[in-house]
Amino acid sequence: MQMFPKQEVVAMLLAGGQGSRLGVLTKKLAKPAVPFGGKYRIIDFPLSNCVNSGIEAVGILTQYQPLILNEYIGNGQPWDLDGMHSGVNCLSPYQAIKGADWYSGTANAIYQNINYIERYDPDYVVILSGDHIYKMDYNKMLEYHKAKNAACTIAVIDVPLEEASRFGILNTYEDGKIYEFDEKPAHPKSTNASMGIYIFSWAELHKYLTEDAELENSSHDFGKDVLPAMLNAGERMFAYPFEGYWKDVGTIDSLWEANMDLLDPKVTLDLKDIYSRNPMMPPHYVSPDANIQNSLVADGCNVEGDLEFSILFSGVTVGKGATVNSSIIMPGAVIEEGANVQFAIVAENTVIGKGAKVGQRPEEVANRDNWGIAVIGENTVIPENAVIKAKEMIDSEVNAQ
């Protein structure tokens, strides 16, 4: 057997979910691979956090549409995760003597990769998800976990009481010890929302994963099965309070908001030390006719129109007289002359034809319930002068009809 140097901590990143609430954006790619913030993909955040916390072994559990994600992760070099004996590995479901299974739940995905974890003989395993935007030093959380002599530590963030019923709430004693999980409670007792970040002592996790795998009526999910089983068995489980920017970007609205947060000087998230794969493109060019205010612009863009409260990913073209407002334009998209894009997400390599109008301001829509962000999927061509209303979701297939 090949010997691997021991790693105190191994991180396992759950990246197999479909992210169906992101609609056309995740039609052909896994949610963690969705572009974010002008040059990143969502997964850059947890991956960079790992490296910046000194975690050198990261397993990424992939299942749904993994091509783009696998290609993006590659050998892990952009995140310094290309070590000789450690680094990043994409772990997909596989066939074995006993048969082959898809990952049936978050816990099952880890259970099927116990071999991967044990190569490193770790003391602790960090479980992360690939759909949150935040910067966190997992090492501080690990120190807390050790100080509490815990079997499991769950990171929590303080949410406003009125929003607490949207989250998994952890009820704790004063010392942080968890006595109850409250999934989306109608009447929340506290405002400690789980961030989906868990640290386990490996021996305990191994035990409970193995036990859970034997249960026929288990959904093999951390939140629904493994964590409650541990709590019922009386394990020491603690909530680790996190302070700072954290946002779940699982829906179109929250993805759009999190992008817009980058333009808000009051938001504390800075992008320093977030690593990503960088496309080889020249610096962007701003023409004499362009007007850019309060926006982010990446390399390779060519801006001849007006830009306000918007984010341009690499290689985007905004033609003369085009206006882009409160929108996110993903890599390689072209906004042709005179087009108007507002409150919209335009995915990769899409073309918005001359004079087309995509998205609407909230005040343009009579019934506020009908308002939302307009989304155009990747590789779509919106014809000249076409009108795409607020909240509409278009991709190349819908468009052809």
Added chain:
Amino acid sequence: MRSNDVLGFIFAGTLDDKIPELAASRTTASIPIGGKYRLIDFVLSNMSNSGINNVGIVAKSNFLSLTDHVGSGGAYDLSKRRSNLTLLTPYGGKSFSNYVETIYNMHGYIEHCREEYVMLSPGNIVTNFDYTDLFDFHSAHDADITVVYKKGVIPEGYDRPITVDVDSDGKVKQIFIKPENTHEELNQVFGSILIKKSLLMDEIRLALSLNSLDIKRLLQDCVGKFKVYAFENKGYTAAISSINSYFNFNMDLMKKEVRDELFNPKRPIYTKVRDDAPSRYGLNSKVKNSIIAQGCVIDGEVENCVISKGVYVGEGAKLSNCIVMQDTKIGKDTKLNYVIIDKDVTIKDERSLMGFDSYPIYIAKKSVV
């Protein structure tokens, strides 16, 4: 001939005495240019894109920024099992004061490499050039030596330019050193020369034994002895040979046709990656006709400028016709016109500096104004 049978051999210090400001603490090849590049990125990317796998870079002094920038060559895809980038620095007290001795002193490296040919290249040329066209030309003409030339007026800074007179087939009839009619369009050779390694080393050894240390004379003498051909680079080419040519090249980037040609997505220009965030424009920013790299925060007004990565432009600042290198901070309400500002400079609030298009002001690295 195959591209992977050609060794790339770049001289990093080309004309560094003609650009004393920018090359004060670096080689010509590592001068920051075009917002996110170093000069050498162009020749290295061209070589890599053309299938050259093995590149040596000669740097006789000031090579810290060069080594830091090119590293092991990974950014150019030149750090693989069968591709290498090697930095060749002076050793053993030998003289590196002229090209003949420099090449001779590197004979161990040159002869050790498995390639049969060598592509000698200067480190101060900006162009996007496909060497495979040159290799095909060389083979088709069964040439011994092929030089690359560019039609144009001799740029400032070239004291002894080489020009060629060619027949309709591309055969060199005559090589001139320091021709008289420099105001006319001439076929200038900047120093890109393709030659068999064995022939190069034979000629270098012969020149040394005759104590003839002028490589330009050596090339001139080859015309009678060997089949010397010349290949025209018809693409956009800028030779960085003075502070003015440096300034003018950066300003050329405002032209769409220049950008489209230099940054051809099929033959990308690679550079060392830095994890900068996208550039951020503030509420009162006003940017016109400019090149802006990533990692910048622009709160002021910028017109006809090249702004490198990580630059901060404060509110109320007005920059026109400036080249600003990486991580420089420009304070509030400053006024700058025709200024070249090196790396890590701090321009404090309300400063005012004014150069002229034929005489841009230069602010040295790490200065505080």
